[in-house]
Amino acid sequence: xxxxxxxxxxxxxxxxxxxxxxxxxxLVHDAFExxxxxxxxxxxxxxxxxxxxxxxxxxxxxxxxxxxxxxxVTVRSLVKNTKNSSFILSHEILKxxxxxxxxxxxxGETVHVSVERLAGKKISLPEEIKVILSRM
Amino acid sequence: xxxxxxxxxxxxxxxxxxxxxxxxxxLVHDAFExxxxxxxxxxxxxxxxxxxxxxxxxxxxxxxxxxxxxxxVTVRSLVKNTKNSSFILSHEILKxxxxxxxxxxxxGETVHVSVERLAGKKISLPEEIKVILSRM
Amino acid sequence: xxxxxxxxxxxxxxxxxxxxxxxxxxLVHDAFExxxxxxxxxxxxxxxxxxxxxxxxxxxxxxxxxxxxxxxVTVRSLVKNTKNSSFILSHEILKxxxxxxxxxxxxGETVHVSVERLAGKKISLPEEIKVILSRM
Amino acid sequence: xxxxxxxxxxxxxxxxxxxxxxxxxxLVHDAFExxxxxxxxxxxxxxxxxxxxxxxxxxxxxxxxxxxxxxxVTVRSLVKNTKNSSFILSHEILKxxxxxxxxxxxxGETVHVSVERLAGKKISLPEEIKVILSRM
Numbered sequence: 001x002x003x004x005x006x007x008x009x010x011x012x013x014x015x016x017x018x019x020x021x022x023x024x025x026x027l028v029h030d031a032f033e034x035x036x037x038x039x040x041x042x043x044x045x046x047x048x049x050x051x052x053x054x055x056x057x058x059x060x061x062x063x064x065x066x067x068x069x070x071x072x073v074t075v076r077s078l079v080k081n082t083k084n085s086s087f088i089l090s091h092e093i094l095k096x097x098x099x100x101x102x103x104x105x106x107x108g109e110t111v112h113v114s115v116e117r118l119a120g121k122k123i124s125l126p127e128e129i130k131v132i133l134s135r136m
Numbered sequence: 137x138x139x140x141x142x143x144x145x146x147x148x149x150x151x152x153x154x155x156x157x158x159x160x161x162x163l164v165h166d167a168f169e170x171x172x173x174x175x176x177x178x179x180x181x182x183x184x185x186x187x188x189x190x191x192x193x194x195x196x197x198x199x200x201x202x203x204x205x206x207x208x209v210t211v212r213s214l215v216k217n218t219k220n221s222s223f224i225l226s227h228e229i230l231k232x233x234x235x236x237x238x239x240x241x242x243x244g245e246t247v248h249v250s251v252e253r254l255a256g257k258k259i260s261l262p263e264e265i266k267v268i269l270s271r272m
Numbered sequence: 273x274x275x276x277x278x279x280x281x282x283x284x285x286x287x288x289x290x291x292x293x294x295x296x297x298x299l300v301h302d303a304f305e306x307x308x309x310x311x312x313x314x315x316x317x318x319x320x321x322x323x324x325x326x327x328x329x330x331x332x333x334x335x336x337x338x339x340x341x342x343x344x345v346t347v348r349s350l351v352k353n354t355k356n357s358s359f360i361l362s363h364e365i366l367k368x369x370x371x372x373x374x375x376x377x378x379x380g381e382t383v384h385v386s387v388e389r390l391a392g393k394k395i396s397l398p399e400e401i402k403v404i405l406s407r408m
Numbered sequence: 409x410x411x412x413x414x415x416x417x418x419x420x421x422x423x424x425x426x427x428x429x430x431x432x433x434x435l436v437h438d439a440f441e442x443x444x445x446x447x448x449x450x451x452x453x454x455x456x457x458x459x460x461x462x463x464x465x466x467x468x469x470x471x472x473x474x475x476x477x478x479x480x481v482t483v484r485s486l487v488k489n490t491k492n493s494s495f496i497l498s499h500e501i502l503k504x505x506x507x508x509x510x511x512x513x514x515x516g517e518t519v520h521v522s523v524e525r526l527a528g529k530k531i532s533l534p535e536e537i538k539v540i541l542s543r544m
Binding site for chain 1: 151154157161165179191192194196198
């Protein structure tokens with residue numbers, strides 16, 4: 001499991017005062033980017049130095065309660081499954097409610113596939129990605 | 137069915153050159169907002185003049201192919217189901233590929249629930265919302 | 273002068289209920305993108321088929337009043353100045369207040385420079401850009 | 409002076425591969441939000457517990473060089489000036505270039521004004537804001 005901690009910012013909420021639902025997806029992708037960077041292979045490096053990318057073929061989120069600007073959140077991500085050319089991450093988003101307590105505010109899933117950047121063709125998951133995912 | 141047409145903008149793509157996956161969710165919500173405005177009850181009006189909001193409890197998207205800045209897209213939304221206090225919208229995102237042809241690039245679903253804004257409690261779908269949804 | 277019309281969306285506002293200040297910049301860039309597309313050379317096409325890009329070296333905005341979700345706005349952009357390798361656009365953002373009336377809600381300026389994409393070096397404004405800008 | 413450190417994320421870049429110019433403004437506002445939170449009065453708390461807001465009346469940015477996903481940046485903000493009902497922040501955005509070295513990639517300014525939330529009228533800067541700003 002990988003944990004990523006951050007704070008909800010003003011611009012992530014919408015006019016209803018709560019975090020806009022699409023931004024939860026940004027949040028779990030941020031967590032994945034930080035995980036990859038922690039393992040020496042952030043998205044910036046992949047784009048500069050590799051010939052594959054890891055686009056999503058599926059994303060889903062169940063929302064349990066709202067997030068507000070200033071809320072301290074933790075994203076907990078883990079690899080649910082790895083196939084030949086794809087992997088599934090599951091994500092829990094937790095909100096701090098004081099005294100080291102937290103509650104789950106959303107549960108999501110993202111499915112990433114490895115694709116040759118120029119040809120746009122699906123390829124087997126690069127070995128380095130498998131190794132890094134095994135550390136999550 | 138409601139159709140919403142727009143063009144992918146530069147800032148919606150990420151450094152991989154393709155629309156960032158979370159922005160597809162923004163797109164289908166834009167379609168829903170335009171549908172509501174067309175029926176005289178846009179989100180701005182709901183926030184100003186009503187005591188309920190329509191937050192999401194679920195969102196999902198399957199991505200078939202990429203979108204690039206300048207791509208002309210159509211979102212086709214329809215009401216899949218209506219329950220006492222919630223409704224499910226299904227969305228197809230199509231990309232124009234010339235000569236009035238288009239291909240599906242993503243299929244998504246959003247589940248909205250009606251909630252009393254101040255109390256945060258689930259309520260029955262307001263009658264006016266049921267009426268508007270019946271026109272989609 | 274080029275006019276671009278759009279409607280403020282829910283996610284562009286922040287938790288204070290009003291459009292987040294950074295999103296006004298997105299709005300004026302959207303206007304510029306639409307202008308370029310109208311002239312057959314949108315950002316997508318430039319990225320795919322040209323060897324230059326037009327990044328910004330300056331942007332500024334004066335905010336007169338707030339924008340809310342559902343507000344109908346018009347961006348009026350014009351070329352203020354063209355130099356060897358850069359051009360200045362000035363932008364007015366107007367909000368419809370009914371009966372064909374509108375009021376200015378923000379005034380901004382963006383300065384774009386032409387840069388060779390790979391080398392990152394400043395180059396003279398491409399002739400095609402000069403021609404298109406002369407039509408604004 | 410207040411320092412805020414963060415890393416550029418994939419979705420902040422656009423299809424040209426570099427951070428979209430409007431997102432630099434988001435970045436400096438994030439820095440301001442973190443500064444306020446550090447002083448016990450984040451935007452979330454202001455929205456919930458105060459009767460004023462601090463909208464912007466001006467924002468500007470000069471861009472010196474590009475930012476890419478994965479870049480580690482520092483925002484250095486300081487109070488340039490305080491007037492009766494407004495204050496000016498100046499911001500430097502620096503990018504780490506290894507070995508504790510960094511270079512300035514952008515310089516910006518934001519002008520905030522204190523406004524009664526409901527009436528929308530300009531008011532004198534609240535004493536607590538003056539106190540907090542004096543600590544920047």
